[in-house]
Amino acid sequence: MKCLIRLKVNGETYEIAVEPRKTLLDVIRNEIGLTGTKKGCNMGECGACTVLLDGKAVCSCLVLGVEADRREVITIEGLGNGVHPDPLQEAFVKHGAIQCGFCTPGMIMTARKLLDENPSPSEEEVREAICGNLCRCTGYVKIVEAVLDVARSEKGGRDAGLLSHR
Ligand code: FES
Ligand code: FES
Structure with a gap:
């Protein structure tokens, strides 16, 4: 059935x-x-x-x-896709946070959810958010760097947007 x-x-x-x-x-x-x-x-x-x-x-x-x-x-x-990637997808490439890539889609979905809810996470908070996403290749350091990099640049963009509306 x-x-x-x-x-x-x-x-x-x-x-x-x-x-x-x-x-x-x-x-x-x-x-x-x-x-x-x-x-x-x-x-x-x-x-x-x-x-x-x-x-x-x-x-x-x-x-x-x-x-x-x-x-x-x-x-x-x-x-996002190859033409219009999400900033996290770009940052993962830029920081070398992808090796075999098997964990990457899930990792990025979790990271996107984190940044949508907490735009300025600490390193600790990033690590905690992705603790359910296992990566057997990278050792997580570059993944965490990539997520923090996007958090910083998205915050910079928001701050600039706020300033320009003043
Ligand atoms: S495939 Fe779903 S948690 Fe591993
Ligand atoms: S890049 Fe291979 S499991 Fe994460």
């Missing part, structure tokens, strides 16, 4: 018939074809599958597709 679900992914609405046991991660990757979201452990341990569900960062391997019915999902493809 399949259930018909309707969900919005990166601003586009999809109606899909899914098996009730299928995870949101599998729906995103296999039904919708957005493979930027990675499947690592498939059990909520690595964070590689992180997406925003109604604005909240979740492990999409722990959410059933049917639970996402009538909800809104943002994946890494919705954050």
Whole structure:
């Protein structure tokens, strides 16, 4: 038996018939074809599958597709692309915060959520925010640097915007 679900992914609405046991991660990757979201452990341990569900960062391997019915999902493809990258995507490249890249989409989704909620995080707060996103390659130092760099430049942009309105 399949259930018909309707969900919005990166601003586009999809109606899909899914098996009730299928995870949101599998729906995103296999039904919708957005493979930027990675499947690592498939059990909520690595964070590689992180997406925003109604604005909240979740492990999409722990959410059933049917639970996402009538909800809104943002994946890494919705954050930015090669032509219009998110500042975090640019900073990860600039700081060499990507090696194999497997953790990167989930890491960036978590970091984006952090910066949206806390635009000026301390190093400690960045480390705490990404503690559920495992990276086997980088040692995290460059990832943390990249996130802090974006926080500084986004803050600079906001401050300049405020000044220009005075
Ligand atoms: S694949 Fe979802 S947490 Fe690892
Ligand atoms: S860059 Fe390889 S797991 Fe993070």
